Each structure stands twice: as C-alpha cells, then as structure tokens.
Amino acid sequence: xxxxxxxxxxxxxxxxxxxxxxxxxxxxxxxxxxxxxxxxxxxxxxxxxxxxxxxxxxxxxxxxxxxxxxxxxxxxxxxxxxxxxxxxxxxxxxxxxxxxxxxxxxxxxxxxxxxxxxxxxxxxxxxxxxxxxxxxxxxxxxxxxxxxxxxxxxxxxxxxxxxxxxxxxxxxxxxxxxxxxxxxxxxxxxxxxxxxxxxxxxxxxxxxxxxx
Amino acid sequence: xxxxxxxxxxxxxxxxxxxxxxxxxxxxxxxxxxxxxxxxxxxxxxxxxxxxxxxxxxxxxxxxxxxxxxxxxxxxxxxxxxxxxxxxxxxxxxxxxxxxxxxxxxxxxxxxxxxxxxxxxxxxxxxxxxxxxxxxxxxxxxxxxxxxxxxxxxxxxxxxxxxxxxxxxxxxxxxxxxxxxxxxxxxxxxxxxxxxxxxxxxxxxxxxxxxxxxxxxxxxxxxxxxxxxxxxxxxxxxxxxxxxxxxxxxxxxxxxxxxxxxxxxxxxxxxxxxxxxxxxxxxxxxxxxxxxxxxxxxxxxxxxxxxxxxxxxxxxxxx
Numbered sequence: 001x002x003x004x005x006x007x008x009x010x011x012x013x014x015x016x017x018x019x020x021x022x023x024x025x026x027x028x029x030x031x032x033x034x035x036x037x038x039x040x041x042x043x044x045x046x047x048x049x050x051x052x053x054x055x056x057x058x059x060x061x062x063x064x065x066x067x068x069x070x071x072x073x074x075x076x077x078x079x080x081x082x083x084x085x086x087x088x089x090x091x092x093x094x095x096x097x098x099x100x101x102x103x104x105x106x107x108x109x110x111x112x113x114x115x116x117x118x119x120x121x122x123x124x125x126x127x128x129x130x131x132x133x134x135x136x137x138x139x140x141x142x143x144x145x146x147x148x149x150x151x152x153x154x155x156x157x158x159x160x161x162x163x164x165x166x167x168x169x170x171x172x173x174x175x176x177x178x179x180x181x182x183x184x185x186x187x188x189x190x191x192x193x194x195x196x197x198x199x200x201x202x203x204x205x206x207x208x209x210x211x212x
Numbered sequence: 213x214x215x216x217x218x219x220x221x222x223x224x225x226x227x228x229x230x231x232x233x234x235x236x237x238x239x240x241x242x243x244x245x246x247x248x249x250x251x252x253x254x255x256x257x258x259x260x261x262x263x264x265x266x267x268x269x270x271x272x273x274x275x276x277x278x279x280x281x282x283x284x285x286x287x288x289x290x291x292x293x294x295x296x297x298x299x300x301x302x303x304x305x306x307x308x309x310x311x312x313x314x315x316x317x318x319x320x321x322x323x324x325x326x327x328x329x330x331x332x333x334x335x336x337x338x339x340x341x342x343x344x345x346x347x348x349x350x351x352x353x354x355x356x357x358x359x360x361x362x363x364x365x366x367x368x369x370x371x372x373x374x375x376x377x378x379x380x381x382x383x384x385x386x387x388x389x390x391x392x393x394x395x396x397x398x399x400x401x402x403x404x405x406x407x408x409x410x411x412x413x414x415x416x417x418x419x420x421x422x423x424x425x426x427x428x429x430x431x432x433x434x435x436x437x438x439x440x441x442x443x444x445x446x447x448x449x450x451x452x453x454x455x456x457x458x459x460x461x462x463x464x465x466x467x468x469x470x471x472x473x474x475x476x477x478x479x480x481x482x483x484x485x486x487x488x489x490x491x492x493x494x495x496x497x498x499x500x501x502x503x504x505x506x507x508x509x510x511x512x513x514x515x516x517x518x519x520x521x522x523x524x525x526x527x528x529x530x531x
Contacts (some may be wrong), residue, residue: 172293
C-alpha cells in the first residue's frame with residue numbers, strides 16, 4: 001500500500017516537473033545506462049532533487065537513492081514519506097551532534113547494496129552569488145572507499161530562477177540537467193586536489209549564454 | 213450532423229495537407245530505404261523526424277479549428293505558454309523579477325486569451341503593450357532585495373519583449389476569429405488556416421530554393437536566408453494567395469498583396485529571432501517539437517505576421 005502510494009506520488013511529481021519545467025536530460029559525457037553511479041550535482045533549491053529524479057530514465061531511477069538531509073526530510077510525516085518512500089533517501093543528519101551512525105558508512109552501504117546515489121557535495125543549498133560553494137569532504141571519502149564507481153557530474157540549470165530560495169510559486173521556466181563525463185579519484189590524489197577537480201568538472205557543464 | 217460550409221472547407225484543407233504529407237513521407241521513406249546501409253543518412257532521418265512533427269501539428273491544428281473558437285484559442289494559449297517558457301528561460305533576470313515573472317505566466321498570459329475569447333479588441337490589444345509594460349517594472353522595483361537595480365533596464369525590457377512576442381503577437385493568430393467581417397459569416401477559422409498555410413509553405417519554398425540558388429545573404433551574421441530564396445518565397449506566397457482567395461474575404465489582387473505582406477513580415481520576424489538566438493549562443497529555442505526545435509522556432513514568422521495581418525484586415529474589411 002505504502003509502495004503503491006509512493007509510486008503514485010512519484011509519477012505525479014514527474015508529471016508536474018515535466019509540465020512546469022519541460023525538464024530534460026542532456027547526456028553529454030555519459031550514456032543513460034543502468035550502471036552503478038554516483039551522481040553529484042549543484043544544489044540551490046529544494047526542487048533540485050525532484051528534478052534530477054524526474055529526468056532519469058525509469059530503469060535507472062528505480063535503482064537510485066538520494067543522499068538527503070535527515071534534519072529536513074524527517075521534519076514532518078509528509079516530508080518523511082516523500083524522502084523515504086518516493087526518493088528512497090539515504091538520510092543523513094547534517095548536525096554532527098545528532099548523529100548516531102557514520103554517514104559515510106551509511107552511503108557506502110547503499111552503494112554495496114547495488115544502488116546508485118545522488119549526492120549534493122556542497123552540503124546544503126547554495127545561497128551565494130557563486131555558481132558553486134566549496135565541496136565538503138564526503139564526496140572524496142566515498143570515492144576513495146569505492147574507487148571503481150563512476151562519479152558523474154550533473155549540472156542543474158536555471159532552477160534558481162524557477163524557484164528562488166524562500167519562494168513558494170515556481171515560475172515555469174525550462175530546465176536542463178546536463179550529465180558530464182565520469183571522473184574517478186586517483187590512487188594517490190589528495191583530498192583538496194580531487195575536490196577541486198570534481199568541482200571543475202561540474203562547472204564545465206554550465207551552458208554558455210552570452211552574458212549572464 | 214449537418215455540416216456547415218466552413219467545416220467542409222476545413223476538412224478539405226485538412227485532406228489537402230494530409231495529401232502533401234503523405235507525399236513527403238513517401239519520398240522520405242523511399243530515400244531512406246535506398247540509402248540504407250550506404251552513406252550517412254542523417255539528413256533523411258532529420259527530414260523524416262520533421263515530417264512526423266508536421267503530421268502531429270496538422271492533426272492538432274485541424275482538430276482545434278474544427279472545434280471552433282474555443283479550440284483554437286486554447287491551442288494557442290498552450291503554444292504561448294511553451295513559447296514564453298522558452299523565451300524567458302534565456303532572458304536576463306534576478307530574484308527581484310520573481311513576481312513579475314509569476315504575473316507574466318499566471319495572470320497576463322491567461323487573461324490575454326480570455327480577452328480574446330470575449331472579443332474585446334480594445335482590451336486585448338492594450339493589455340500587454342500598455343498595462344503589462346507599465347505594471348511589471350513596478351513589481352520588479354517594489355520587490356527589491358539585494359542587487360535589485362542590477363541590469364534593471366535589460367531585465368524589464370527582455371521580459372516585456374518575451375511577453376510581446378510569445379503572448380501578445382501569438383494571440384493575434386486566434387484573435388482572427390473575433391473579426392466581424394461583413395458577408396464572411398463564421399468563416400474566420402479559414403483565415404487562420406490561410407495565414408499559417410501561406411507563411412509555412414512559402415518558408416519551406418524559401419528554404420529549398422535558397423539552398424539551391426541562394427547567393428547573397430540578407431543577414432549573414434545570423435541567418436542563411438538569401439535574397440534569391442526570399443524572392444522565390446514571396447513569389448510562391450503570391451501564387452498561394454491567388455489560389456486560396458476563396459478562403460478569404462479579399463479580392464484576388466488583395467489576397468495576393470496580403471499573402472506577400474504576411475510572408476515578408478514573417479521573414480523579418482524569423483531574422484530578428486535568429487539574431488536573438490545567435491546573441492545568446494543557442495541553435496534552437498527549445499526541444500519540444502522533435503526535429504524542429506522549440507515552439508518559438510516553429511512560430512517565429514507567423515507571430516510576427518499575425519498582428520499586422522489582423523490590423524490590416526480589420527482596417528480594410530472590418531465591419
């Protein structure tokens with residue numbers, strides 16, 4: 001019953017997403033095949049996760065879990081239902097003092113179970129003027145523990161204009177998610193070098209548009 | 213059910229379009245079968261995708277016209293929505309514009325089509341050029357916030373331009389059904405079919421002849437259109453205008469003049485929109501119509517021609 005409701009809500013979200021933003025995936029650096037991957041994306045709006053989720057082909061989506069903030073998604077029953085049952089969230093508490101288990105271990109466990117994951121390595125919504133905030137160490141730690149899994153950069157375009165932070169009504173602008181070529185962590189690569197390389201790979205996907 | 217003259221004329225046009233498309237489809241399929249496994253037949257594939265999109269458009273458009281004013285107004289309201297989305301995706305904006313963007317999509321766009329449904333010429337021809345033009349910048353300035361004055365003129369102008377092209381101009385296509393032309397009765401849907409058919413077919417003619425014989429480009433920086441191609445397109449528009457006089461309230465000569473005028477304004481429109489695309493570094497406005505790009509790509513020439521066509525017709529033939 002719960003699963004059925006989750007799939008209905010999921011389809012509904014996809015429909016709304018498609019109708020409002022005509023959301024589209026641009027598979028620029030990698031094919032949309034059901035292989036295990038870590039999709040990492042820029043994060044500026046609450047609509048980011050539903051959006052990536054909408055543009056993934058159904059076969060991939062079924063086996064993909066989102067790494068999301070427990071302190072956000074467990075706040076009420078509706079959010080918990082959407083976060084857990086619809087997005088199959090791997091819920092991590094961003095407040096270290098509230099944690100009972102190791103977040104990285106939890107994510108690696110999800111990978112070992114065969115799932116792909118979606119992660120926002122900035123660690124929260126970007127409210128600055130810069131296109132990306134510095135990445136948190138999590139992406140590096142996961143990549144180091146499971147170096148064989150492809151890390152796929154995903155640039156979500158325009159979402160900040162569709163629903164700026166604090167707004168309720170979305171503007172129906174077109175939105176594209178661009179998937180770039182996968183990267184892997186080098187055997188001897190240091191944390192900072194890797195994180196800046198991952199960040200650059202994501203920035204490279206920003207569509208040029210004359211002026212800003 | 214008794215069939216009116218207008219409906220049977222529309223069905224005749226529909227059959228004629230299907231005939232053309234059947235030929236186009238057959239040519240494509242035969243070419244594809246011949247080229248199969250030999251050279252790259254990407255061109256043929258693209259061509260066939262386009263023909264398939266044309267099938268879809270002809271069916272949708274015919275159904276809407278047969279349903280009558282509600283059908284055609286609803287169809288174009290959705291086209292406007294898709295076009296405005298494509299356009300405003302590429303314009304300059306900041307968070308301070310959120311309210312004016314919301315108002316553009318959820319208030320102005322639907323209200324414009326409601327006014328057309330009511331046939332209020334005085335209101336639908338001023339809603340966007342006057343009221344939206346003055347009120348939306350006020351919303352943007354009141355909304356304020358950090359950096360609210362940044363690129364202010366560019367932001368409000370680009371939003372207004374999007375509304376003018378994608379809502380105001382586009383809505384003049386269904387607005388043709390509101391024209392009250394003496395001795396023309398309920399035949400106004402035919403006038404829409406006439407406008408769209410003449411422009412689209414002449415555009416195709418311009419495309420093919422321009423590829424073959426075209427030499428001197430009219431706007432080399434933005435478009436491959438040539439003087440030779442446009443001349444052929446205009447000649448073809450004149451011929452179509454004469455041939456399709458029966459659909460219009462015009463005399464044969466007037467129909468030729470109207471067809472050529474609509475075509476030339478349309479060419480201008482597609483050049484202007486090509487310049488915008490080229491400035492923003494994109495090839496197509498969108499991706500929703502397979503093989504053709506977006507709604508703005510498909511409608512560019514018709515939206516430019518429609519208001520001119522409407523007001524000239526209204527001035528000379530309106531009751």
